Amino acid sequence: MIDVTDGNFEDEVIGSELPVLVEFTASWCPPCHQMKPVLKALAEEEGERLKVVQLDVDSNPLTTQKYQVLSMPTFIVFRDGEPVKSMVGARAKRKLLAELADVLLLRSA
Template identity: 45%
Template sequence: MGTSLVSVTDAEYDAAVLESEKPVVVDFWAEWCGPCKQVTPILEELAAEHGDQITFLKLNIDENPATPASYNVISIPTIHLYRDGGLAKSIVGAKPRAALLRDIADHTGLRL
């Protein structure tokens, strides 16, 4: 069993994401975002199931505007998949669990 979805800030981003030895999934979200609320429970489940292989993080764009701006995040939810310190895939909008899991597996090396 893995871990949960952990919050990250602008100040922590580089160390937590770009310098991670594991693949990283980052959910850019906001409290007022309805579709974000649909995606969060899915990501929490995936973090619990696969957190030993992949780090799952969330970044509140209202509290941490610098990182989303630097990655041109203009719509939320946006989910970024990082591998070896680089952005491997950007997923914009809410997706069902199966589609998210497939995208994450395709770009992080997760074995399903």
């Protein structure tokens, strides 16, 4: 899983050929810590179809404000440089995969 910043968000997320799942996270957010192993596993298992990155909201206020992120964790999926799906709150891997099914299916077609 890659850490992105205000400085490299454009290159890593907007310019990505793969769909990108961005977790907006914070060091003080317990549910964000719970998601770390889930996202790491997702990045390993779906790496050919989905890029998984995280952005610390406290260190990167410009991107956080641009996408109006108010709660952590917030997940935004970007495809072709545009946000296409947003989800708020920690969730089990199975539920996250179900919510990402349309993004993953479009990529594998």
